[in-house]
Amino acid sequence: xxxxxxxxxxxxxxxxxxxxxxxxxxxxxxxxxxxxxxxxxxxxxxxxxxxxxxxxxxxxxxxxxxxxxxxxxxxxxxxx
Numbered sequence: 711x712x713x714x715x716x717x718x719x720x721x722x723x724x725x726x727x728x729x730x731x732x733x734x735x736x737x738x739x740x741x742x743x744x745x746x747x748x749x750x751x752x753x754x755x756x757x758x759x760x761x762x763x764x765x766x767x768x769x770x771x772x773x774x775x776x777x778x779x780x781x782x783x784x785x786x787x788x789x790x
Contacts, residue, residue: 750779
């Protein structure tokens with residue numbers, strides 16, 4: 711199960727809004743969820759990065775709010 715799906719549902723209760731982090735060219739940098747608190751949790755799209763810049767394992771980042779997430783990722787948060 712992807713982070714987006716896992717974070718979206720907890721015991722059958724919707725707990726967040728699925729989001730994507732898009733770059734200026736419409737490419738997906740990361741996918742994740744906006745929690746009811748306003749926090750943003752994303753799983754980085756490793757395929758977005760050049761092979762020599764990719765991590766071997768999945769990377770999850772947590773940001774306090776949408777503004778922090780956009781500043782840190784250099785992308786735009788888009789609700790699905």
